[in-house]
Amino acid sequence: MLISKVIYRGTLRCEAVHLKSAQHITTDAPPDNRGKGEAFSPTDLLSTSLATCMLTVMAIAAGDNEKMLQNSYAEVVKVMAAHPRRVSEIHVTLYLPEGFKKEERTRLERVALNCPVAKSLHPDIVQKVEFKWILPD
Template sequence: MSTATARYAGQLRTEATHVASGTVILNDAPVDNHGRGEAFSPTDLVSTALGTCMMTIMGIVAERHGLDLVGTSFDVTKHMAAEPRRISEIEIQFRMPAALPAEKRVLLERAARTCPVALSLNPEIRQTVQFSYEG
């Protein structure tokens, strides 16, 4: 069974549907590449997928160790190279609960850096990941 289906809607927009859930993601070309920029671009999705994959893997590890990550958040910044046009760097800043013990922080950070998306990206794409413990 397919993971997703997609159709071109015109004006540099696609609509992708997750087969199992029916969830639809709109996708636009970015403004700096002839698009409207009204939705995630394909490279925005890749960058965001890295952060959400890291968060999911940390969540799995946290559950296994009885840790609470509710409220953890991240910001992602994508950097593009011009020739050829591609993602050159993805920066992710995680904000983690301050109550996490030091030895568990190391475990969670290691898990994040080895998520499937991180391991699937071309090694030429720099992954700059930082963790701060707040609150």
């Protein structure tokens, strides 16, 4: 199924259009790779996709408690390797509401760690994930 169209706009910048919604994402090469760094780089999107996938599948798994996850958020750190240039590590810290019982937290954490993006990344990419159940309900 065709999901997007990506257009190279010049000066190391691309524009991706999600065909169903017509939403646009601009990417830019990072400053350490001859770019301007004025938008997400492709490797930023890769790393960020891990966090968005984790939050999404947790919300799906929460079912009727999905609303409790509103305003949860993730912070993402990307670590690059040089030879070959690639993402070597992705660190995700998830900030979640404390209102879930221990058993539910454990289940949601397992769901997050097994999200489709996590399972699609090459095993050489280290995924460091921390769950902080600290947000007020």
